Amino acid sequence: MAAGGSASRRAQEARRQERLLREQWQAARQQARQWEAASEGERRVAAQLLVLTERGWRLLVDRRWPGTRAANVDMLLVGPGGVFVIDVKNWRAGPETWGGKLRADGEPRDEHVARLLAVTKAAEGAVASLGMSPVAVQPLMVFAGQRVDTGLGRIRLLGEREVGPALLSERCRLRTESVRAIADHLERVFPDYEGPAVGRTAPPTTARPQQAASDGLFDLEGLRDAALEEALRAPIEQWMTFLHPDQVALVRRNWSGPARISGPAGTGKTVVGLHRAAHLARRTSGRILYVTFANNLPRVQGTFFKSMSPGVADRVDFRSLHSWAQEFLQERGVQVRLHGDKAETAFSLAWKHVGRDSRLAEIDPAPGYWREEIDHVIKGRGITAFEEYATVPRRRRRAVLRRSHRQAVWALYEAYESLRGERGVHDFNDVLSLALAEATRRKEGPHYAAVIVDEVQDLTLVGVRLLHALVGDVPNGLLLVGDGQQAVYPGGFRLADAGIDIRGDRGQVLHTNYRNSKEILDAALTVVADDVFEDIDGMNTPGRRDVELTYHDGQVVRVTKPTVAEHDQALLDALRALRDGARADAAVLCPSVRAIGHYQRLLSCAEIPVCLLEHYDGRPVDAVKLGTYRRAKGLEFKRVYLPQHDAALPKGASAGGAGVAEAHETARETGRETSREREELLRSQLFVAMTRARDLLWLGSVDR
Numbered sequence: 001m002a003a004g005g006s007a008s009r010r011a012q013e014a015r016r017q018e019r020l021l022r023e024q025w026q027a028a029r030q031q032a033r034q035w036e037a038a039s040e041g042e043r044r045v046a047a048q049l050l051v052l053t054e055r056g057w058r059l060l061v062d063r064r065w066p067g068t069r070a071a072n073v074d075m076l077l078v079g080p081g082g083v084f085v086i087d088v089k090n091w092r093a094g095p096e097t098w099g100g101k102l103r104a105d106g107e108p109r110d111e112h113v114a115r116l117l118a119v120t121k122a123a124e125g126a127v128a129s130l131g132m133s134p135v136a137v138q139p140l141m142v143f144a145g146q147r148v149d150t151g152l153g154r155i156r157l158l159g160e161r162e163v164g165p166a167l168l169s170e171r172c173r174l175r176t177e178s179v180r181a182i183a184d185h186l187e188r189v190f191p192d193y194e195g196p197a198v199g200r201t202a203p204p205t206t207a208r209p210q211q212a213a214s215d216g217l218f219d220l221e222g223l224r225d226a227a228l229e230e231a232l233r234a235p236i237e238q239w240m241t242f243l244h245p246d247q248v249a250l251v252r253r254n255w256s257g258p259a260r261i262s263g264p265a266g267t268g269k270t271v272v273g274l275h276r277a278a279h280l281a282r283r284t285s286g287r288i289l290y291v292t293f294a295n296n297l298p299r300v301q302g303t304f305f306k307s308m309s310p311g312v313a314d315r316v317d318f319r320s321l322h323s324w325a326q327e328f329l330q331e332r333g334v335q336v337r338l339h340g341d342k343a344e345t346a347f348s349l350a351w352k353h354v355g356r357d358s359r360l361a362e363i364d365p366a367p368g369y370w371r372e373e374i375d376h377v378i379k380g381r382g383i384t385a386f387e388e389y390a391t392v393p394r395r396r397r398r399a400v401l402r403r404s405h406r407q408a409v410w411a412l413y414e415a416y417e418s419l420r421g422e423r424g425v426h427d428f429n430d431v432l433s434l435a436l437a438e439a440t441r442r443k444e445g446p447h448y449a450a451v452i453v454d455e456v457q458d459l460t461l462v463g464v465r466l467l468h469a470l471v472g473d474v475p476n477g478l479l480l481v482g483d484g485q486q487a488v489y490p491g492g493f494r495l496a497d498a499g500i501d502i503r504g505d506r507g508q509v510l511h512t513n514y515r516n517s518k519e520i521l522d523a524a525l526t527v528v529a530d531d532v533f534e535d536i537d538g539m540n541t542p543g544r545r546d547v548e549l550t551y552h553d554g555q556v557v558r559v560t561k562p563t564v565a566e567h568d569q570a571l572l573d574a575l576r577a578l579r580d581g582a583r584a585d586a587a588v589l590c591p592s593v594r595a596i597g598h599y600q601r602l603l604s605c606a607e608i609p610v611c612l613l614e615h616y617d618g619r620p621v622d623a624v625k626l627g628t629y630r631r632a633k634g635l636e637f638k639r640v641y642l643p644q645h646d647a648a649l650p651k652g653a654s655a656g657g658a659g660v661a662e663a664h665e666t667a668r669e670t671g672r673e674t675s676r677e678r679e680e681l682l683r684s685q686l687f688v689a690m691t692r693a694r695d696l697l698w699l700g701s702v703d704r
Ligand SMILES: Nc1ncnc2c1ncn2[C@@H]1O[C@H](COP(=O)(O)OP(=O)(O)OP(=O)(O)O)[C@@H](O)[C@H]1O
Pocket: 239, 240, 242, 243, 244, 247, 263, 264, 265, 266, 267, 268, 269, 270, 271, 272, 483, 486, 513, 514, 515, 633, 634, 635, 636, 691
């Protein structure tokens, strides 16, 4: 989209919002005027909040504080932004905060702080009984007639003009059904002092939009800007605070040693992992390390975490494993010269000298398979002696290697290591091995109270050992989160290989998919239906797993065209048909970096704004996301477009096609177990990409 086009859309949206807001504002003002008992200041605050009730929030006014004789709570507000306990102040002077204390008019006012925190605790107790994590309840002090926007511990202090826009700008945390359930519950727990709850009645239909946006009593300005921002914001980034009681139990559980949470795609593993991080951060004074293999995911998770749990966000480090390991080595004064290109050249030369004409070509003449063998089996497992490699079980590797083959692999490995050494460079596996050696050699900082590993199935054995070494077997120290079915890299490991013992209730499985509709999940499961996979506990699990579903809307659209040009045009048409703002929740995912290049050019030429997944940080952006299947790991989008999704798979193995068994046949025909392994990996990657879709899965094919 050209800059001009996007500016004009923004202006159009701004006008639409302004119209809508004026109507809502009108209704809010009328309602606020009816509160005769309230002071003028309180009515102005209420008017700001009443606008929110026109936008899906629920406002409970003047409620009885349970467990007290006659105390009341000014307001409880529940909406997409969370739960707010509000104390309205009609003070002559504005608040001053200093050294964690509240003053006004030269007088200490700490009793107001203590009181608000006590009511907040009561509200937290109420929502916790619903299974909701207490991070969503926030205390607010609102000052009529003042301009304020500051904080005092966990309390936010806002002026009457600031409160509406601030709440409207809150990141979306609760879905409509959660807002309803929580507000209903709070209504019961905090009974009416007098007067009904506000926010369930429709705005008066007789209220006609009038010109005056401000009559001295009311102010629309700030709300208008925040409303526009809200409208343009992509709701997919909303934060999940309403956990299922089973999930809450996992978040708060006391584990006596390393623990593991597994479960199929979309079952809330990451949600639980992040809440667990917040829970541990609140309970300990140490730092928490939250690691994944992928580079972009920590940024996204960090953003979500900040909005979910701002109070402890600075105590949790969201890092990708390799970048963390590099920094760790640097801090310890260990020299690392990571150089991917030079390492790649060293391997190519080694292949030329000792690989290409060896017995390895009998099994697979392509060097890629052998590079993976070195990366994921030899170096990934930290093997440094041939005798160990000669007998090691090669997890999830299909080709059977006799001793003579393994000798040939070893010769290739040694040649590679020697050429790499000559160049004085390290590869990614070296970084992890050096870090592991350093972590075991000197058991001193960084002192992590806990390490949480997300997408653990993507790590190598050395990577897992390294993270285990940081916390050992201390209670609540190591938490491994992942799903073997979503492995997108070759090889693998078992927990037992890493010396990690997870027994009894320390291994938990989630079963309810909260993301995908039946149609989408069925299409994805069909791709991997025949692929039995081995998870890190060593258990073999069939590809088609039983999952409980909660999300019922969602469709699969299949588009097959005779040429790439027609296929790409269909993709562009589908993306162009998205209504305003919808592309923020759309992702085009491709199997390879090369395909990304192609689709980036295509979308740019069509003036469709693109945000590469490597630049996406979890904040809403009005552009179609574009990235590889691997980069999409752990993320989700309302609409997922997979152009030429079956191009790399053998014919008949397309998503939902009947030919997965035929695909296995094809691999057998080539006589290569290595082809079969590669195809299996491609199917896993496709499965991951398909299960990112919430509402729409677009599957493009070219019928060559
Ligand atoms: N209790 C719940 N109620 C409603 N939605 C939920 C619940 N728990 C999780 N979700 C939502 O389900 C979706 C999937 O959650 P999450 O990403 O944590 O799953 P996951 O198991 O890590 O998925 P994957 O392995 O596919 O990456 C998210 O949109 C999340 O907000």
